[in-house]
Amino acid sequence: xxxxxxRAAGHQLIDWISDYRKTLDQLPVRAQVQPGExxxxxxxxxxxxxxxxxxxxxxxxxxVVPGITQVQHPMHYGWFPxxxxxxxxxxxxASSGLGTLGxxxxxxxxxxxxxxxxxxxxxxxxxxxxxxxxxxxxTASTACLTALILAREKASDYAEMKSGLQGVPNPLIIYTTxxxxxxxxxxxxxxxxxxxxxxxxxxxxxxxxxxxxxxRQAIEEDRKAGRTPTAIIASVGSTGVTAxxxxxxxxxxxxxxxxxxxxxxxxxxxAMLLEECRFMWEGVELSDSVSWNPHKWMGTILDCSLFxxxxxxxxxxxxxxxxxxxxxxxxGDVTQYRDWGIPLGRRFxxxxxxxxxxxxxxxxxxxxxxxxxxxxxWLAEQVAKTKNWKVVAPVTLQTVCIRHEPDGLNGEELxxxxxxxxxxxxxxxxxxxxxxxxxxxxxxxxxxxxxxTQREHLEKLWGxxxxxxxxxx
Amino acid sequence: xxxxxxRAAGHQLIDWISDYRKTLDQLPVRAQVQPGExxxxxxxxxxxxxxxxxxxxxxxxxxVVPGITQVQHPMHYGWFPxxxxxxxxxxxxASSGLGTLGxxxxxxxxxxxxxxxxxxxxxxxxxxxxxxxxxxxxTASTACLTALILAREKASDYAEMKSGLQGVPNPLIIYTTxxxxxxxxxxxxxxxxxxxxxxxxxxxxxxxxxxxxxxRQAIEEDRKAGRTPTAIIASVGSTGVTAxxxxxxxxxxxxxxxxxxxxxxxxxxxAMLLEECRFMWEGVELSDSVSWNPHKWMGTILDCSLFxxxxxxxxxxxxxxxxxxxxxxxxGDVTQYRDWGIPLGRRFxxxxxxxxxxxxxxxxxxxxxxxxxxxxxWLAEQVAKTKNWKVVAPVTLQTVCIRHEPDGLNGEELxxxxxxxxxxxxxxxxxxxxxxxxxxxxxxxxxxxxxxTQREHLEKLWGxxxxxxxxxx
Numbered sequence: 001x002x003x004x005x006x007r008a009a010g011h012q013l014i015d016w017i018s019d020y021r022k023t024l025d026q027l028p029v030r031a032q033v034q035p036g037e038x039x040x041x042x043x044x045x046x047x048x049x050x051x052x053x054x055x056x057x058x059x060x061x062x063x064v065v066p067g068i069t070q071v072q073h074p075m076h077y078g079w080f081p082x083x084x085x086x087x088x089x090x091x092x093x094a095s096s097g098l099g100t101l102g103x104x105x106x107x108x109x110x111x112x113x114x115x116x117x118x119x120x121x122x123x124x125x126x127x128x129x130x131x132x133x134x135x136x137x138x139t140a141s142t143a144c145l146t147a148l149i150l151a152r153e154k155a156s157d158y159a160e161m162k163s164g165l166q167g168v169p170n171p172l173i174i175y176t177t178x179x180x181x182x183x184x185x186x187x188x189x190x191x192x193x194x195x196x197x198x199x200x201x202x203x204x205x206x207x208x209x210x211x212x213x214x215x216r217q218a219i220e221e222d223r224k225a226g227r228t229p230t231a232i233i234a235s236v237g238s239t240g241v242t243a244x245x246x247x248x249x250x251x252x253x254x255x256x257x258x259x260x261x262x263x264x265x266x267x268x269x270x271a272m273l274l275e276e277c278r279f280m281w282e283g284v285e286l287s288d289s290v291s292w293n294p295h296k297w298m299g300t301i302l303d304c305s306l307f308x309x310x311x312x313x314x315x316x317x318x319x320x321x322x323x324x325x326x327x328x329x330x331x332g333d334v335t336q337y338r339d340w341g342i343p344l345g346r347r348f349x350x351x352x353x354x355x356x357x358x359x360x361x362x363x364x365x366x367x368x369x370x371x372x373x374x375x376x377x378w379l380a381e382q383v384a385k386t387k388n389w390k391v392v393a394p395v396t397l398q399t400v401c402i403r404h405e406p407d408g409l410n411g412e413e414l415x416x417x418x419x420x421x422x423x424x425x426x427x428x429x430x431x432x433x434x435x436x437x438x439x440x441x442x443x444x445x446x447x448x449x450x451x452x453t454q455r456e457h458l459e460k461l462w463g464x465x466x467x468x469x470x471x472x473x
Numbered sequence: 474x475x476x477x478x479x480r481a482a483g484h485q486l487i488d489w490i491s492d493y494r495k496t497l498d499q500l501p502v503r504a505q506v507q508p509g510e511x512x513x514x515x516x517x518x519x520x521x522x523x524x525x526x527x528x529x530x531x532x533x534x535x536x537v538v539p540g541i542t543q544v545q546h547p548m549h550y551g552w553f554p555x556x557x558x559x560x561x562x563x564x565x566x567a568s569s570g571l572g573t574l575g576x577x578x579x580x581x582x583x584x585x586x587x588x589x590x591x592x593x594x595x596x597x598x599x600x601x602x603x604x605x606x607x608x609x610x611x612t613a614s615t616a617c618l619t620a621l622i623l624a625r626e627k628a629s630d631y632a633e634m635k636s637g638l639q640g641v642p643n644p645l646i647i648y649t650t651x652x653x654x655x656x657x658x659x660x661x662x663x664x665x666x667x668x669x670x671x672x673x674x675x676x677x678x679x680x681x682x683x684x685x686x687x688x689r690q691a692i693e694e695d696r697k698a699g700r701t702p703t704a705i706i707a708s709v710g711s712t713g714v715t716a717x718x719x720x721x722x723x724x725x726x727x728x729x730x731x732x733x734x735x736x737x738x739x740x741x742x743x744a745m746l747l748e749e750c751r752f753m754w755e756g757v758e759l760s761d762s763v764s765w766n767p768h769k770w771m772g773t774i775l776d777c778s779l780f781x782x783x784x785x786x787x788x789x790x791x792x793x794x795x796x797x798x799x800x801x802x803x804x805g806d807v808t809q810y811r812d813w814g815i816p817l818g819r820r821f822x823x824x825x826x827x828x829x830x831x832x833x834x835x836x837x838x839x840x841x842x843x844x845x846x847x848x849x850x851w852l853a854e855q856v857a858k859t860k861n862w863k864v865v866a867p868v869t870l871q872t873v874c875i876r877h878e879p880d881g882l883n884g885e886e887l888x889x890x891x892x893x894x895x896x897x898x899x900x901x902x903x904x905x906x907x908x909x910x911x912x913x914x915x916x917x918x919x920x921x922x923x924x925x926t927q928r929e930h931l932e933k934l935w936g937x938x939x940x941x942x943x944x945x946x
Contacts, residue, residue, distance in 0.1 A: 001832060006559035007491035009832075013563055014483035017570030022476040031582050035806040038586035046594035050834035053563075056827075060567060064824075067583025071574045079580070082818075084572025086479035090486055090526075092569040094533060096774060097490030099557025101544045107552070109504050110540025113511035121519035138611060139816035149663055164667020165638040172639065182794035183817050190622055190792075190815065192665035194637020295818075301569055303820055319663075321655035326552075329896075333508040342663065342815075343612035344656050345555075345768075347776055351537075354529075359474060359482075361523035423802075 009053050016057060020065070021072070021086065025452065028429025029076050031069045038067040074452040075431040075461065080239070080267050080399075081372075081449030083299030091355025092301055095348040102346035104326050105334035112335055115350035122294065122306055122353070125362060126272035129285055134308040135340040136349045140266035141183035143291035143307040144233070146319070146341055148174065148191045150289065150309070151231035151260030153318045160318065165192045172230040173222050174198045177210045177245065179238040181264060197227075207394055208243035210234065212250060219257055231260040236281045237268030240436050240445070241393035241401050244268070244280050251286025261287040269306070270297035271373075271397055273366055280396065297372070297398070297449045298365060300356045304349055307341070315340055368451065372398045375458050376448040382462050392438055398448040401438065404469050411441075418442040421469045431461050482526050489530060493538070494545070494559065498925065501902025502549050504542045511540040547925040548904040548934065553712070553740050553872075554845075554922030556772030564828025565774055568821040575819035578807035585808055588823035595767065595779055595826070598835060599745035602758055607781040608813040609822045613739035614656035616764035616780040617706070619792070619814055621647065621664045623762065623782070624704035624733030626791045633791065638665045645703040646695050647671045650683045650718065652711040654737060670700075680867055681716035683707065689726055696730075704733040709754045710741030713909050713918070714866035714874050717741070717753050724759025734760040742779070743770035744846075744870055746839055753869065770845070770871065770922045771838060773829045777822055780814070788813055841924065845871045848931050849921040855935050865911055871921040874911065877942050884914075891915040894942045904934050 001009075041063035071082045100108040119134030137143045153160055156168045165172075174188045178200045188198050199222075202214040219229045232254050234245040247263060254261035263284055269292020271277040284290060290308045294300035309315050320339035322331075338344045357365075376398040383389045383402050393401040409417055422435050422444045434445045448458065474482075514536035544555045575584040592607030610616045626633055629641045638645075647661045651673045661671050672695075675687040692702045705727050707718040720736060727734035736757055742765020744750040757763060763781045767773035782788050793812035795804075811817045830838075849871040856862045856875050866874040882890055895908050895917045907918045921931065 001559040001563075003491045003495040003559065006494065006562065007487060009563055010487035010491065010566070011484055013566055013570070014480060014487055017567070018476045018480035018483065020570065021479065021572075030579070033582050035578070035582070035803050036586070038583045039590055042587065042590045044590070044593070046598055047831050047834055048836050050837065051831045053832060056831050064571075064583045064587065067581070067586065068571065068573055069580050069582070071580070072572050079574070079576065082572075082574040084569070086474040086476065089569045089572065090474075090479070090482055093483065093486055093566050094490070096557070096562045096565040096569070097486070097493065098537075098541065099494075099545050099555075099562065099774060100541055101552070101555040101775065103552065105508070106503070107542050107544070108540070109506050109508070109542070110511045110537045113509070113540065114515065114537065117512055117515045117517070120517070125519055139818045141816045141818075145815060152665070159667060160662040160665070161668050163644065163669045164662075165665035166641060166644055166670075167667060168639055171636065181817075186792070186794050186815075189633040189637075190664075192625070192633070192638035194632060194640060195634050196636045197639075301572060302574065302818055303816070319659070321659050326655070330508050342618060342659075343614045343776070344654075345612045345614075345775055358520050358524045358529050359526065361520055363521050364523065 012053065012057070024070050024072055025074055027070050027073065029070050029073045029432040030426050030429055031067050032429055033067045038063055069432065072450060072452065074450055074454065074457040076450050077446045077448060077461065078432040078434045080447055081297045082295065082302060083297065083451045084301035085299035085356055085360065085451060087359035088300040088352040088356035090359065091352035094355065095351045098348060100348045102348065103338060103344050104328065104336055105330060106328045108348065111346070111348045111350065112337055114354055115337065116335060118350045118353040118357070119306060121357060123308065126269060127275070127278050128290070128308065131310050132290070132308040133312050134306050135337055137291070137305045137307050137341055138303040140181070140264060140291050140293055140305045141187065142342060143305050144183055144262065144264060145187040145190055146307060147260070147262035147289045147291070148187045148193070148231055150315060150318055151262070152191055152193070154260055154314065155228050155230040158317070171197050171227045173227050174231050174233065175201055175215055175218060175229070176233040177201050177203050177235070179203060179208050179240055179243050180233055180235045181239050181266065184233050184264065203243070208238065208241050210245040210250060212246060212253060215250060216253055219253065219259070229257055229259045231262060233262050233264055234287070236263055236265035237397055239267070241438060242267065242397045242399040243393070244396055247281050247287065248283025251283040255286055263287045263290040265290060265292040266305070267293070267296055268397060269293060270369060273298065273362065274369055294353060297369065299451055300353050304352060372449045372453070375453070375455055376400050378455065379446060379448065379458050379462060392443045400446045400448070401443050402446060403443045406473065415442045417472060418444060420472055425464060425468050431464055485526065485530070497543050497545060498547055500543050500546065502543050502546045502905040503899050503902055504540050505902055506540045511536055542905065545923065545925065547923055547927065547930040549923050550919045550921060550934065551905040551907045553920050554770045555768065555775060556770065556924045557774035558772035558829055558833065558924060560832035561773040561825040561829035563832065564825035567828065568824045571821060573821045575821065576811060576817055577801065577809055578803060579801045581821065584819070584821045584823065585810055587827055588810065589808055591823045591826040591830070592779060594830060596781065599742060600748070600751050601763070601781065604783050605763070605781040606785050607779050608810055610764070610778045610780050610814055611776040613654070613737060613764050613766055613778045614660065615815060616778050617656055617735065617737060618660040618663055619780060620733070620735040620762045620764070621660045621666070621704055623788060623791055624735070625664055625666070627733055627787065628701050628703040631790070644670050644700045646700050647704050647706065648674055648688055648691060648702065649706040650674050650676050650708070652676060652681050652713055652716045653706055653708045654712050654739065657706050657737065676716070681711065681714050683718040683723060685719060685722035685726060688723060692726065692730055692732070702730055702732045704735060706735050706737055707760070709736055709738035710870055712740070714911060715740065715869045715872040716866070717869055720754050720760065721756025724756040728759055736760045736763040738763060738765040739778070740766070740769055741870060742766060743842060746771065746835065747842055767826060770842065772924055773826050777825060845922045848926070848928055849873050851928065852919060852921065852931050852935060865916045873919045873921070874916050875919060876916045879946065888915045890945060891917060893945055898937060898941050904937055
């Protein structure tokens with residue numbers, strides 16, 4: 001496609017996207033399609049000849065859009081916010097348009113250096129000291145896998161350069177809790193640790209944060225048995241109930257026993273833009289690596305996960321490659337991000353952060369985050385003061401975990417009731433929330449924080465929830 | 474940013490991109506900036522207040538563009554082609570504009586099902602049997618890491634669910650060659666195998682393809698010593714010299730000894746769109762996993778790497794997570810791509826393949842690939858017939874490896890001469906090629922295949938090379 005053809009098509013697409021974003025609140029929140037329905041709308045074989053843009057656009061409208069669960073919808077309260085702020089979308093478009101290749105500094109110096117600068121901007125904005133250096137990963141899953149590989153190689157004195165994990169006699173042990181994100185468990189397995197070497201440490205029964213005492217006891221036991229405590233993963237804002245592991249005491253333990261501490265603040269990282277929230281990761285400076293996702297609440301379009309380390313030399317030693325066709329005269333003077341993560345090639349992801357922060361400004365982002373905290377607080381208040389309703393976990397951020405507990409209902413019957421009302425709402429397309437299991441019982445997570453969600457939408461949701469529940473009484 | 478503001482900004486950006494793409498052949502191929510120059514142009518602290526689009530755009534023009542090595546430039550012959558076809562850019566823009574979230578089928582059924590369909594389109598287009606199922610990864614590095622983890626878990630009978638790699642007594646061994654991409658070595662180390670367990674098998678001295686006899690011998694030796702042959706990585710189109718490992722004999726050995734065979738066709742995969750090239754991976758049906766990058770020669774904008782497996786059940790068993798907040802009623806009936814790779818969340822990458830193939834049509838892509846093969850052949854011919862010039866490796870695809878060998882020059886002196894002339898051209902910004910080491914000596918890779926590169930550009934390059942070399946004589 002020639003640039004002039006692209007120009008015409010691009011304008012059409014921009015108009016389409018603007019209209020789409022303007023009116024998506026009229027679409028059902030949850031996609032109403034059945035499994036296979038989208039696929040059945042598409043050709044089973046690839047097109048030999050070029051098709052007109054109009055046809056592709058009408059298929060986009062007719063087949064793709066109905067297959068989208070609208071996470072930008074103001075009535076979306078599922079999972080975690082996945083805001084795709086339009087300012088960041090512009091940066092993403094610029095990145096696509098430029099068509100750069102990030103495989104070395106030389107292949108695109110600007111890609112490397114804008115990434116260095118925006119990672120440092122976010123470091124400052126979240127109150128991290130200047131001892132940290134960052135990079136952009138696709139997701140926190142990948143960042144966490146990287147952290148656990150770094151921990152493995154530190155504890156094993158770089159076994160990767162010798163006979164690998166098989167040559168390490170003492171089992172390497174990971175400490176986390178059952179509330180940690182599923183990607184922690186997955187990363188540990190992928191990094192080769194083995195399920196038996198993952199310790200799920202007890203949590204505080206009220207806050208669901210990791211118990212430092214239980215952690216210390218587990219470490220001591222493992223050491224006595226000849227095992228090597230290798231990594232602690234502290235979750236700041238867990239997925240289920242936004243629980244916060246106490247980073248400071250865990251960090252002191254990590255330093256005392258020389259164990260890698262990774263802080264997974266995928267969700268709560270955005271809140272660190274607010275000074276009043278930073279107590280939540282107090283002690284973060286004691287950790288070895290930190291990751292969080294601007295592509296969640298802060299709203300820089302997916303995929304954009306930040307990964308900070310204190311010792312880039314260790315990172316590079318574990319992750320580096322230096323084939324002859326990638327060497328250049330400036331190798332010692334520049335950052336080679338290929339040695340900071342798994343993929344060799346990278347997109348110019350930094351542009352979406354650069355556009356987002358510059359076009360929106362940090363002040364307005366902070367205002368929006370504070371609005372959401374207030375809205376979540378309001379909802380929690382309504383729930384708490386209503387008969388037979390319960391807020392089942394502390395509201396640390398913007399996620400409110402609720403349950404309707406009619407008199408006399410418990411166990412499986414209560415679970416059935418919970419899933420009944422939440423599924424009815426989700427299926428209706430009017431709003432979407434994620435049911436989740438807490439202490440063996442289903443509850444419903446109301447995760448506030450979509451960019452377009454205002455107080456009126458919360459009011460509407462609370463009305464909808466109450467009227468739906470009443471249909472089951 | 475509101476949709477109407479986005480509309481105005483988006484139109485401006487589309488015009489800017491169109492102009493940029495139209496005139497980028499007037500820019501130097503290699504970025505002319507010094508280390509730190511781009512960073513110094515940017516603010517060291519983040520913006521509190523919104524900045525106007527005009528300022529961001531002028532910084533893009535003034536600071537970012539000079540820091541880009543122009544891989545879309547017709548005189549770019551470095552590394553491998555990294556085409557960002559404008560039809561695929563439109564798909565990427567659509568993806569950004571939609572702002573979807575791919576963490577489960579339910580979070581965006583269309584994202585999952587379009588991915589299934591386009592992966593199947595590419596399967597058909599490359600002549601793979603319908604026994605293969607595919608997914609999109611960011612890069613071949615990640616696909617290869619996934620393959621080596623799958624191999625590890627198969628050979629160890631799912632050690633990840635027990636005590637991990639440390640609990641596996643017999644060393645697990647990987648077989649590849651020194652010509653394999655650097656990411657293979659890296660993936661083996663990250664997956665925990667250890668450097669000592671990577672065997673670099675001898676290659677044929679003419680084709681640089683892996684020797685099946687040497688492979689068999691290495692396997693036999695490892696087995697005798699109580700080690701477990703675990704994975705063979707066959708490169709189809711190696712990075713240095715586009716060497717092709719003989720997949721068929723390697724595949725027969727893999728099946729005989731029950732060893733995982735991964736075919737890394739990152740570069741050559743695009744050529745499989747041409748029936749006349751498919752002999753290059755003859756035997757691919759004997760393998761367990763295949764990856765290749767539409768984001769290279771085929772031209773679907775980075776990041777877009779395909780990963781096919783024959784046994785998705787094994788893949789899912791190794792990679793799956795099933796937390797309560799991601800469960801839904803359709804789990805058994807749909808594909809959950811989070812269980813097909815490392816990251817939980819994914820962009821709607823399938824749209825760029827969908828737009829690319831539909832708007833350009835496969836026929837025109839094939840024509841372009843054939844044009845490049847002819848152009849590379851033409852250059853190789855010129856080099857071969859010119860005094861003191863040598864094509865130093867077989868031209869299997871579109872990369873021509875050349876060296877100027879003046880009478881009496883060899884060893885370090887010859888290396889110096891090679892690096893002198895190629896660096897002078899690269900520094901000039903008139904063209905860009907990648908020097909690389911082959912059999913201990915530097916040579917120059919001329920990798921043909923940028924979308925805009927025509928025969929006239931090759932003629933210009935060959936003239937430039939000869940005149941530059943003459944300056945050193």
